[in-house]
Amino acid sequence: MISIVVPIYNAENYIHKCINSILSQTYSNFELILVDDGSVDGSGQICEDFAKFDSRIKVIHQQNAGVSKARNMGIKVAIGDWVTFIDADDYIEKEYLSGLVKFALNQSMLIVQGVKKIGVDDKIIQILDYGDRLYNRDNIESLFHDSDFFHAGFPFGKLYNLSIIKEKHISFNEKISYAEDLVFMLNYICYIKEVKFIRGANYYYQIKTLGLSHKYNSFESEFLMYSKFIEYLKIIAVSNNFTITKESLYYAAIQFMRSIYSLYINNGYFFYKRISIIKQLKAEYYQFIYKYYFPKIDILKICKFLFLNNIYIFDLFCVLKFRRIRFLK
Known part of the structure; x- marks a missing residue:
């Protein structure tokens, strides 16, 4: 049944x-x-x-x-x-x-x-x-x-x-x-x-047509999705004796950056809180984003460059841009 x-x-x-x-x-x-x-x-x-x-x-x-x-x-x-x-x-x-x-x-x-x-x-x-x-x-x-x-x-x-x-x-x-x-x-x-x-x-x-604020959730929720995605990928890879594929890591990198963008799309994260989170994540995930995050649209390419090189300019850029656009792809 x-x-x-x-x-x-x-x-x-x-x-x-x-x-x-x-x-x-x-x-x-x-x-x-x-x-x-x-x-x-x-x-x-x-x-x-x-x-x-x-x-x-x-x-x-x-x-x-x-x-x-x-x-x-x-x-x-x-x-x-x-x-x-x-x-x-x-x-x-x-x-x-x-x-x-x-x-x-x-x-x-x-x-x-x-x-x-x-x-x-x-x-x-x-x-x-x-x-x-x-x-x-x-x-x-x-x-x-x-x-x-x-x-x-x-x-x-x-x-x-x-x-x-x-x-x-x-x-x-x-x-x-x-x-x-x-x-x-x-x-x-x-x-x-x-x-x-x-x-x-x-x-x-x-298909549900939703605005940007409905597409993104809290940072905690978005980052948890990334964490669980990686956790289960590792379990599957280890139990079947293979290395996590590049395609999987590309997708995981997109989810990771979604969590970063959610700091700007949903209000409630003030400057010092955002910088503290970003600084910690950049220190841990710099190589991961450098190797596996390859966005297709220009605004996200700029975001990657700034995230890797200057988090303060990255923060200002995101404040100015992500709160004004309607959709991200």
């Missing part, structure tokens, strides 16, 4: 389509866990109404605590053999579950499928189809040379073994608000033998 966990917060305009797409699956051996994360619209009642007509649906109401807490609550009550996650404003094709579960040949694996990115009008913006690939103990290192892996950090489009998650106490880190799903996936990979990418993109992922 598959446990489907859907975290919900103020999604009354989308949740009907999401739930109906799940209930229309050709694969019917599932439980649907709807976790209402303190919605103040009609989402909670909509969930209850659906549950009245389908015994496979469980509804949980909790005070608003964020998407990670909601997913963790879903994991806690799930009783399936496998678990997958779906966001409340997304939907799936009717063959989605059957397409995943037919590749669940052993317990110690992760199954990954691509997604279709859509706009608010359901127009397809991009199709991510990773094709058919299998990574195991013999070639797991090559997974971390694959740029698709880092772009597949969504919580959805995947099938996880629930017993491994529960036995190894794997959960979404509730202190991380960005890329917590990628950290979750890396933690899970520490304990499995195979990662299977399958052809297709039967999940429709609605």
Whole structure:
């Protein structure tokens, strides 16, 4: 049986389509866990109404605590053999579950499928189809040379073994608000033998348009994401006897600098506090950033140069620039 966990917060305009797409699956051996994360619209009642007509649906109401807490609550009550996650404003094709579960040949694996990115009008913006690939103990290192892996950090489009998650106490880190799903996936990979990418993109992922202040979280949250990313990479590399790939370190360097930029994008860090943090991190990570941080846009190239050469000018530059731009890529 598959446990489907859907975290919900103020999604009354989308949740009907999401739930109906799940209930229309050709694969019917599932439980649907709807976790209402303190919605103040009609989402909670909509969930209850659906549950009245389908015994496979469980509804949980909790005070608003964020998407990670909601997913963790879903994991806690799930009783399936496998678990997958779906966001409340997304939907799936009717063959989605059957397409995943037919590749669940052993317990110690992760199954990954691509997604279709859509706009608010359901127009397809991009199709991510990773094709058919299998990574195991013999070639797991090559997974971390694959740029698709880092772009597949969504919580959805995947099938996880629930017993491994529960036995190894794997959960979404509730202190991380960005890329917590990628950290979750890396933690899970520490304990499995195979990662299977399958052809297709039967999940429709609605792109959320957010301003810069919503893209970045506190320094503590951003730096924790970087730290956990590196921690799990090291575990996987050591246990499989390979050196962390350059591609992984390039990605890690981006996450490290995100944490630095968050000092400027979110208010609350005054000059002396910022300088103290930056001075300490520069001393420890100078060579790492020099070797592995290669931003593509000019403003970030300037940031790298200043960070490595003069943190006071770097600080002034970031104060003037990052509080005025809307988006970073």
